[in-house]
Amino acid sequence: MFKAILVEKDDAGYRASVRELDDAALPDGDVTVRVAYSTLNYKDGLAITGKSPVVRKFPLVPGIDLAGTVEASTHPGWKPGDAVVLNGWGVGETHPGGLAQRARLKGDWLVPLPPAFTPAQAMAIGTAGYTAMLCVLALERHGVTPQQGPIVVTGAAGGVGSVAVAVLAKLGYQVAAVTGRPQEADYLRQLGAAEVLERAEFSAPGRPLARERWAGAVDSVGSHTLANVCAQMKYRGVVAACGLAGGMDLPATVAPFILRGVTLAGIDSVMCPLPERLLAWQRLGIDLEPQRLALIGAREIGLDEALATAPALLDGQVRGRVVVDVNR
Numbered sequence: 001m002f003k004a005i006l007v008e009k010d011d012a013g014y015r016a017s018v019r020e021l022d023d024a025a026l027p028d029g030d031v032t033v034r035v036a037y038s039t040l041n042y043k044d045g046l047a048i049t050g051k052s053p054v055v056r057k058f059p060l061v062p063g064i065d066l067a068g069t070v071e072a073s074t075h076p077g078w079k080p081g082d083a084v085v086l087n088g089w090g091v092g093e094t095h096p097g098g099l100a101q102r103a104r105l106k107g108d109w110l111v112p113l114p115p116a117f118t119p120a121q122a123m124a125i126g127t128a129g130y131t132a133m134l135c136v137l138a139l140e141r142h143g144v145t146p147q148q149g150p151i152v153v154t155g156a157a158g159g160v161g162s163v164a165v166a167v168l169a170k171l172g173y174q175v176a177a178v179t180g181r182p183q184e185a186d187y188l189r190q191l192g193a194a195e196v197l198e199r200a201e202f203s204a205p206g207r208p209l210a211r212e213r214w215a216g217a218v219d220s221v222g223s224h225t226l227a228n229v230c231a232q233m234k235y236r237g238v239v240a241a242c243g244l245a246g247g248m249d250l251p252a253t254v255a256p257f258i259l260r261g262v263t264l265a266g267i268d269s270v271m272c273p274l275p276e277r278l279l280a281w282q283r284l285g286i287d288l289e290p291q292r293l294a295l296i297g298a299r300e301i302g303l304d305e306a307l308a309t310a311p312a313l314l315d316g317q318v319r320g321r322v323v324v325d326v327n328r
């Protein structure tokens, strides 16, 4: 038996509770993992509350991230005792996820826990931090260097934004952090931001083209913010777009793309191919400095508290990252 959050949907409605599950409830897969920590991402908040249709199979254990130790494996790449991390691949959406003491997964989905991190630190980074690194890799792949000019990061005090600011600053980029929370300005400067800008400047409808300001951008907000960021890019600038915290729409024109050669690079963490995941985690181990990770911080909670924390997270009442100790 093992403890897990279980999401159910039937005639009695949508509900999530902490349950004791039998090992027979584990799905097919070639690796069984003893989970140490999971985390609460925005998507997990949606899955637990049912506010959006993240869970597409019932009953299901939510949790898109986990860190733990291989207990049993028939996969050639993994043996008992190996420390692993999992992000995405539909886990916690269509396949039972990480908010449980045990998980059965495909070995092809796993990445080794980077030696730089403990399992709890890997979950403090979680999908948010791994996605931030995918954005940085996209800027690098498209040739953006610190010499070309500043990088703007939107939703900067959030999970993706914080890691993006920390990593870009370490790599020598001049970072402008956009936030709607002026009280987080000192935090963002400590993370490495050279300047902190007001969210309102970006979230109102703007012009198709504006003054050229940025060589690169990491956008976790979408909507008018992403449109304005595109309009403010320097010639041949690159925008890594990964989020929709401000809206799913993109009220932009093609002007930045056809007149300034701007590149809009889409970032998906869920189905991202394994070699890029391995690279992203490897680079996090090098470029996310321990003191900056400590500054981002993470609150540790148990499975029971995760149920109560999920709605607060969706309401924007939770600061920083939340790590779930599934054995608490």
Ligand code: NDP
Binding pocket: 041, 042, 043, 127, 128, 131, 154, 155, 156, 157, 158, 159, 160, 161, 178, 179, 180, 181, 199, 203, 220, 221, 225, 242, 243, 244, 245, 246, 247, 267, 268, 269, 270
């Ligand atoms: P967080 O909730 O931690 O951060 C989101 C940040 O966005 C907030 O901290 C806030 O930043 C800003 N924000 C929130 N609401 C608004 C708004 N209405 N208008 C403008 N800005 C707003 O989430 P994450 O960092 O974990 O995720 C960020 C986004 O990226 C989400 O949309 C998430 O779904 C998406 N995502 C996508 C992934 C992918 O694979 N593409 C993977 C992971 C996340 P501030 O307080 O600084 O203003």
